[in-house]
Amino acid sequence: MFLFLGVRAMKEHRYAGLRRSILGSMILVPLVPFILILGIGYYYFTTSIQTSTIASMKRIVGDHRQMIESFLTERKANLEYILYSYSFDELAEPQKLYDIFCQLQKESNAFLDLGLFNEEGIHVNYQGPYKLAGRDYGKEDWFKEVMKEGHYISDIFLGYRRIPHFVIATKREEAGRKWIIRATIDTYMFNDLVKKVRIGRTGEAYILNKDGVFQTERRSGGNLMEIDPEKVRYPSSQSGIINFIHKDERGETYCYTTTWLKDKDWLLVVRQEKADAFKAFRSAAYLIILISLIGGGVIIGLAFYMTDRIIRRMKRIDIEKEQLGDQLIRASRLAEIGEMATGIAHEINNPLQIMNSEHGLIEVLLSDLKEHGDLKESEDLKELEDSIDQIKIQIGRCSKITHAVLKFGRQSDVVSTDIDLGGFIPEVIGLVENKASVEGITVKQDISEDTPLIQGDPGQLQQVLINLFNNAIDAIVERHGSEGGELVIASHIGEDGKVEISVKDNGGGISPDNLKKVFQPFFTTKPVGKGTGLGLSVCYGIIDHMGGIMEVSSQKGVGTTFFIRLPVAT
Numbered sequence: 001m002f003l004f005l006g007v008r009a010m011k012e013h014r015y016a017g018l019r020r021s022i023l024g025s026m027i028l029v030p031l032v033p034f035i036l037i038l039g040i041g042y043y044y045f046t047t048s049i050q051t052s053t054i055a056s057m058k059r060i061v062g063d064h065r066q067m068i069e070s071f072l073t074e075r076k077a078n079l080e081y082i083l084y085s086y087s088f089d090e091l092a093e094p095q096k097l098y099d100i101f102c103q104l105q106k107e108s109n110a111f112l113d114l115g116l117f118n119e120e121g122i123h124v125n126y127q128g129p130y131k132l133a134g135r136d137y138g139k140e141d142w143f144k145e146v147m148k149e150g151h152y153i154s155d156i157f158l159g160y161r162r163i164p165h166f167v168i169a170t171k172r173e174e175a176g177r178k179w180i181i182r183a184t185i186d187t188y189m190f191n192d193l194v195k196k197v198r199i200g201r202t203g204e205a206y207i208l209n210k211d212g213v214f215q216t217e218r219r220s221g222g223n224l225m226e227i228d229p230e231k232v233r234y235p236s237s238q239s240g241i242i243n244f245i246h247k248d249e250r251g252e253t254y255c256y257t258t259t260w261l262k263d264k265d266w267l268l269v270v271r272q273e274k275a276d277a278f279k280a281f282r283s284a285a286y287l288i289i290l291i292s293l294i295g296g297g298v299i300i301g302l303a304f305y306m307t308d309r310i311i312r313r314m315k316r317i318d319i320e321k322e323q324l325g326d327q328l329i330r331a332s333r334l335a336e337i338g339e340m341a342t343g344i345a346h347e348i349n350n351p352l353q354i355m356n357s358e359h360g361l362i363e364v365l366l367s368d369l370k371e372h373g374d375l376k377e378s379e380d381l382k383e384l385e386d387s388i389d390q391i392k393i394q395i396g397r398c399s400k401i402t403h404a405v406l407k408f409g410r411q412s413d414v415v416s417t418d419i420d421l422g423g424f425i426p427e428v429i430g431l432v433e434n435k436a437s438v439e440g441i442t443v444k445q446d447i448s449e450d451t452p453l454i455q456g457d458p459g460q461l462q463q464v465l466i467n468l469f470n471n472a473i474d475a476i477v478e479r480h481g482s483e484g485g486e487l488v489i490a491s492h493i494g495e496d497g498k499v500e501i502s503v504k505d506n507g508g509g510i511s512p513d514n515l516k517k518v519f520q521p522f523f524t525t526k527p528v529g530k531g532t533g534l535g536l537s538v539c540y541g542i543i544d545h546m547g548g549i550m551e552v553s554s555q556k557g558v559g560t561t562f563f564i565r566l567p568v569a570t
């Protein structure tokens with residue numbers, strides 16, 4: 001018992017180990033490439049999202065830079081056109097300047113005013129909403145700059161009028177005389193030009209001067225002329241479009257794209273909250289997580305399912321192997337017993353022959369004695385004669401048994417001979433009759449006289465019939481116990497010209513499901529150690545080899561009939 005338990009525990013341990021390693025490899029083998037592919041896919045996907053987001057921000061900055069620069073260049077060109085189209089005296093004439101200003105406003109309504117300055121910085125003539133004519137700008141920075149450089153675009157400043165504005169000024173020099181015209185640009189219109197930029201939910205654009213002062217308003221907070229509260233390290237000298245990430249004072253991370261405007265020391269900034277800019281990035285991450293969870297789940301689920309199937313199959317194969325081993329042991333033991341039985345039958349046969357001839361002698365002597373009147377008729381003599389007859393009958397029975405055993409034992413090589421079922425079937429029944437009667441089973445024979453000879457190996461046919469009888473006895477005993485049942489063996493010539501042998505019992509019958517499997521090797525409903533499930537499959541093979549067919553019909557709770565159809569001997 002302990003040994004049995006030990007072996008079982010060892011087997012379970014082995015299965016558990018196998019299960020672990022199969023499961024491990026079934027999960028790891030597909031999971032590792034799956035994760036790798038997913039990782040690489042994620043990397044390339046997110047990199048391309050990042051690259052395309054940055055590229056789109058750079059494109060927006062580039063487009064706006066061009067737009068602002070052409071705006072400023074065009075306004076400067078408008079002024080230069082006026083400066084070189086009219087003389088100082090013409091421009092100094094109020095009506096003329098008024099006409100020119102009206103013309104200028106038709107060109108662009110961004111111009112708010114127009115003024116003429118002499119080389120001392122005196123505002124000689126002015127057209128616009130303020131009274132600025134006659135004022136002295138000689139000490140103003142912008143004036144000094146334009147006198148030196150020839151043209152000037154200011155930052156946003158308050159000036160005399162105390163409202164934010166910026167100016168464009170340009171100088172003409174002729175015959176030792178210098179004069180300047182200057183125009184104020186509508187800050188709000190310029191502001192709108194930049195402020196209107198919208199990217200996603202949080203994307204915005206604004207312009208800063210060199211000192212980080214807002215030249216246009218920032219939507220998320222930042223008024224004109226205020227200092228940018230973010231301490232962003234804007235690239236001061238780099239030309240081109242720069243992209244970087246920076247956290248603002250509130251801890252919000254932004255993606256910045258900046259560029260210096262060519263004609264001005266202004267920095268165009270486009271920024272967007274990182275989370276907003278890389279929204280697709282987050283969706284990709286969620287998608288990857290979802291795919292990983294579903295994919296991983298499917299792989300793990302499948303691995304468990306497949307491992308269970310493999311282990312179950314291995315267990316079944318092991319059991320079948322064990323059963324086959326048991327069957328082999330039993331078969332070799334049976335072969336030994338068979339050999340022993342044949343030897344014994346042979347040994348018994350000789351004394352039986354002697355007993356038979358002695359019996360014949362006794363009979364001859366007895367009839368001689370009676371003839372010569374040496375023995376008188378009496379009760380005792382009658383009893384003696386009966387006993388001698390009984391000895392003959394018993395010798396006959398014994399020799400029948402020894403002959404059957406010897407015949408069975410000799411069947412190692414397959415032979416093919418004519419078999420007369422009329423004598424053969426009763427002989428085989430004789431081998432199980434005793435067993436059947438012990439179980440209270442009535443065995444009936446219905447061998448039709450017209451049953452023709454068949455051809456085959458008597459030993460093998462005997463094996464088939466004994467197997468069918470034993471199965472029938474088992475089924476009857478299982479259903480009726482000691483009350484007994486009925487086993488009917490019949491044979492006749494069928495309508496198809498084949499010899500039909502039927503073995504019918506009133507046992508428990510076979511369920512329709514099992515009926516399909518009875519001829520399959522190893523199918524058994526009997527407890528371990530009793531049935532091997534090989535009997536019917538072997539029988540099927542033997543009958544098939546003899547050129548016949550074997551069929552079964554059964555009804556649960558009623559009984560079973562096995563049919564063997566064999567060709568008539570030629």
Ligand code: ADP
Pocket residue numbers: 467471472475505507508509510518523524525526530531532533534535536537560
């Ligand atoms: P075993 O007898 O070793 O189980 P067999 O191949 O001879 O193997 O039979 C297979 C199965 O067919 C039996 O286990 C039983 O369930 C069923 N069977 C065979 N003959 C009968 C019968 N006469 N009545 C009911 N069931 C039967």
